[in-house]
Amino acid sequence: xxxxxxxxxxxxxxxxxxxxxxxxxxxxxxxxxxxxxxxxxxxxxxxxxxxxxxxxxxxxxxxxxxxxxxxxxxxxxxxxxxxxxxxxxxxxxxxxxxxxxxxxxxxxxxxxxxxxxxxxxxxxxxxxxxxxxxxxxxxxxxxxxxxxxxxxxxxxxxxxxxxxxxxxxxxxxxxxxxxxxxxxxxxxxxxxxxxxxxxxxxxxxxxxxxxxxxxxxxxxxxxxxxxxxxxxxxxxxxxxxxxxxxxxxxxxxxxxxxxxxxxxxxxxxxxxxxxxxxxxxxxxxxxxxxxxxxxxxxxxxxx
Numbered sequence: 001x002x003x004x005x006x007x008x009x010x011x012x013x014x015x016x017x018x019x020x021x022x023x024x025x026x027x028x029x030x031x032x033x034x035x036x037x038x039x040x041x042x043x044x045x046x047x048x049x050x051x052x053x054x055x056x057x058x059x060x061x062x063x064x065x066x067x068x069x070x071x072x073x074x075x076x077x078x079x080x081x082x083x084x085x086x087x088x089x090x091x092x093x094x095x096x097x098x099x100x101x102x103x104x105x106x107x108x109x110x111x112x113x114x115x116x117x118x119x120x121x122x123x124x125x126x127x128x129x130x131x132x133x134x135x136x137x138x139x140x141x142x143x144x145x146x147x148x149x150x151x152x153x154x155x156x157x158x159x160x161x162x163x164x165x166x167x168x169x170x171x172x173x174x175x176x177x178x179x180x181x182x183x184x185x186x187x188x189x190x191x192x193x194x195x196x197x198x199x200x201x202x203x204x205x206x207x208x209x210x211x212x213x214x215x216x217x218x219x220x221x222x223x224x225x226x227x228x229x230x231x232x233x234x235x236x237x238x239x240x241x242x243x244x245x246x247x248x249x250x251x252x253x254x255x256x257x258x259x260x261x262x263x264x265x266x267x268x269x270x271x272x273x274x275x276x277x278x279x280x281x282x283x284x285x286x287x288x289x290x291x292x293x294x295x296x297x298x299x300x301x302x303x
Contacts (some may be wrong), residue, residue, distance in 0.1 A: 032056040032281055034124035035112055039063050039095045039173065042074045044242035045192055046129040048270035049277050050088075051080055053125065056278050059087040061108055061123070063095045065132075095130055096165045098172070105176045112182065121184035123177055125281050128170040128191040128214075131244035133162035133207045159206050166210035171217050174225075174232075185229030188281050191218050192273075193234040193292060195300060203249050215292050222290030231289035235276060238268030238296025261303040268296050 036053045040046040041062030050060045060081050066074055074090060081088035089111055093100040112122040136158060140148035170191050177183045196204050197211035214234060221232040239258035245251050259267055276295045280288060294300050 030056060030278060030282060032058050032124070032278065034115065034120055035059045035061055035108075035122060036125035036127065036281075037061040037063070037108065037123050037173075037177075038127045038129065039169070040127075040129035040131060041090060042066055042070070042077060044129070044131070044244060045237065045240070045270050045273050046127065047077055048274040049127055049129070050077060051084075052271070052274035052278050053281065054081040054084045054086040054088075056281075057086070058125065058281075060089070061111070062088065062090040063104060064090060064092060065094055066092055095173070096132075096169045101169075101173060101176055105173075105180055105182065108177075108182060109180050121182070121187045123182045124187055125277070126173065126177065126183065126187065126189045127277065128173070128189075130165050130169060131192075131242075132165045133210060134158035135203045135207065135248060136205075137203050138205050154206050159209065162206040163210045163213055166207065167213035167217060170214060171221070174221060178225075183230055186283060186286070187230045188285075189218070189221060189225075189230065189232040190277055190280070191215075191232075191234045193236045195236065195239075197236070197292075201248070201254075218292070219290050226289065229286070231286060233280065233289060234292045235273060236292050236294045236296065236300070237273050238262060238294075238299035240268045240270060240273070242270065257303075258299060261299060262296070263298040263302055266297070268299065272297070 032053060036050070036058045038046045038050045038060060041050050041060070042064035046062070046064070050062055054060055062077070064074060071092070074092070078088040078090055091104050091107070093104060095101065108123065115122045134154060136152055136154045138154055140151050140153065143149050174183070174189060191214050193211045193215050196208040197215055201208065218232045218234040225232060239245065239254055241255060245254070248254065255267065259265060273295050276293070279285070
């Protein structure tokens with residue numbers, strides 16, 4: 001486990017966005033405070049959420065898994081957070097590894113110790129945005145002549161790994177944070193799901209199973225954590241042009257179809273999702289829990 005805390009590099013604050021999804025001025029009345037923990041903080045949704053919550057006044061704990069070649073992007077993100085006057089503590093580690101999770105949570109307990117004397121929870125926001133899974137068919141594809149085509153099929157290790165990383169890890173992180181007293185009344189838990197949780201996408205079966213499981217975990221956590229004043233919601237973004245989407249076979253067609261189907265005639269952006277997380281992290285949102293919330297501009301209802 002290592003902390004990526006360099007401040008070198010040019011601090012760009014967000015991916016390019018349309019006018020409808022541009023980052024908002026931090027001087028607007030939606031102010032937040034405390035620490036946010038982002039699992040999957042170095043690209044896509046996690047990056048935009050980290051930067052938006054920092055704009056709103058939150059310090060950021062980030063967990064990411066990057067090789068040396070992509071660490072400059074992590075340094076750009078942490079520099080951007082610090083440029084906003086907030087603290088950034090990032091860990092380059094596998095978020096699904098049990099020992100790494102325990103080590104990081106212990107580090108978080110030390111890092112946030114100064115907040116222990118306040119009534120607010122030490123970790124106000126937990127965001128699960130891990131995108132690492134296997135894209136393979138369940139059975140051999142059927143050819144035009146009715147025969148079966150040779151293909152690499154999903155296996156038990158593939159399915160177990162995909163569901164562990166993209167679904168079950170949310171539960172394990174929540175358990176660890178709760179056991180250490182790092183989350184409490186007022187904490188918010190968000191998990192990134194997708195339309196694949198309820199729609200069929202070619203070769204997406206393992207990830208679809210993980211997303212459906214993740215949504216179920218959010219409902220169960222919402223039910224069991226309600227007496228503690230902790231909320232849990234899954235956020236279902238519309239089709240978003242992220243590195244994870246680009247790994248899905250047929251992604252260009254998905255982008256074209258989603259753009260045409262969306263009532264706003266554009267894709268969802270990571271900034272759209274970051275704006276929603278900031279809004280739902282406000283104390284006034286405490287009665288919103290146990291939901292799958294679409295952040296898609298109406299894409300899902302239009303097709």
